[in-house]
Amino acid sequence: MSHHPRVAFFTDSYHETNGVAHTSRHLEAFAKREHIPFLCVRAGKESEKFQDESITAVEFKRSSIGFGLERDMRFDFLMWRNLKNALQAARDFRADLVHITGPSDIGQIGARIAFLLKVPLVISWHTNLHDYAGKRLEKLLAFLPETQCKTIAGWGERNALKATLRFYKLGRQLFAPNEELVDLLKHGTEKPTSLMQRGVDTEIFSPLKRDSEDNIFRLGFVGRLSPEKNVRFLAEIEKSLLDAGKSNFRFLLVGDGSERSWLENHLRHATFTGILKGEALSKAYANMDAFLFPSQTDAFGNVILEAMASGVPCIVTDQGGPKFLVQHKVNGLIARNEREFVTAVIDMMSQSQNHEHMRLAARQAACGASWDRVFEKVYEDYRVCLHSQNLIETRNQFAAAR
Template sequence: MPDAPKQGAADWAEHSILQLIGWFYGLARVLMAPNQALVDLLAHLTGKQTFLMQRGADTVLFNPAKRTREDGPFTLGYVGRVTPEKSVRLLADVERSLIASGIQDFRFLIVGDGSEREWLQSNLKNADFAGVLSGEALAQAYANMDLFVFPSETDTFGNVILEAFASGVPVVVTASGGPKFLVREGDTGMVAPTPEAFISSVQQIMANPQLHARMRVAARNHALSMSWDSVFEKVQEVYRVCLSM
């Protein structure tokens, strides 16, 4: 199909989907969404009052105190599905760039499984693959990371970001999707608009121990302000608004 008709069909499909979304969510009295972009979109499509409802982190389970190593290589961590939509192949680009810049003392810790695992095992030289973890084993894995790298552009929220924060681990995320709304730029991590910026952000944090140390403290403090208790208080307030209508 020529480009112009293809674009027209895509625009029509997008418009139709947005209309359907607006109709469906418009049936509710009030709405809640996990990030500000979705709050704005739903409010625009439905004309309904829409509240931001971010999720919380278990700051008891996920805790820097679970760390079991004091030295060793700088550990870059990833937790999640090891699949194409998570853009995990960017991690191989990160490794190549670090090695090319003379940085050798690092390792990746990949927690999770999926169709891209075999590719990563073949293309990452310095990596440990832990498979799927949960509970205390997952908490310990987070705590033993030094920097959390999350290249996904499709997540609407990103629970793993909060779990990393709770573990005292700063993060680098992309500028697409929901995780960017969780990161305080330059404080709890960095938001990268391009793959090149993603790699540069990782290098910048690794090269600056003082910055990294400040980010670790800020990440933990930020997670403590996003407990599930505070989330449920906000949900109760939304219910009160709904019942008063």
């Protein structure tokens, strides 16, 4: 085995616009920069296999038999038809271990292949699936009385968590993006769990990309406009700002999703850009004055780092991963409830000197978040996992010889 483990990486999202895809592309890019052999299995427009220096990519076209997870992503019930080809690709690659990003259609195949090849399975946690299940059930059952709706949604959330933890018990090594989830997985699965945070490119996302000079205070959001992001709360924020006599502001919402039409009908001072990429996204971030992230379900929040790298202080809730990225009253604000969130927005708009200090602190904090450092630690954990596997196999061989 070479110095770097040969990893077969099965990701449920690569080409889409979300945190899992973003992290997956950066992990592949790291392996390419370091000339590390790396197999990436994912869904694509067509089923194909191609080589790019040290990277081997295998893509499978999803069928129409399944259900939608997002506008640009589906769960394919027939993905298992690709098991034979995926297994052969992993064998040809001579994988030392398999890393999957969760219990998706692609992830399930990866877990099966790890079992068939008798190599360690590594599973990383990227999405709080149980929280998403609860939020979506709550929206689906909104026609019921509120108490009954919340009771059923809570039941769904609890059982989704139990099912997810059962799946993660299959892993030899687990990764989680924040300390709370590390503890959850350690206690829920009794498996070794390491912190796997995220990085940000501070050249792509930079205050230097700002070109707005109209003195309008822009309140930004980047991400899926979906129920679990709690984006309808933005309409409450707008109403509170107007009631407080604030008028020189505008929401800048970057992204798309099922809640977009509702927001377009309920926000009076907002610009909707749709999904942006590249330089357009960098400029959008840099032109924001505050980044609002009312989600209570995000496991990490890549967009928080991107906003901070752009010199934009963030306001987040005290639920989920984003609160671990923000230092309260240093580079942003953390709100314990909706009232505190609204107050935080008003304070940030009103206190120009503090706002400028937070801008500088946000940029400084983001400059310490390096993708290379994140993945160097991941590869170290891969090596520890393989060493542990070798020790177990050696003990088993001694036991069998007695």
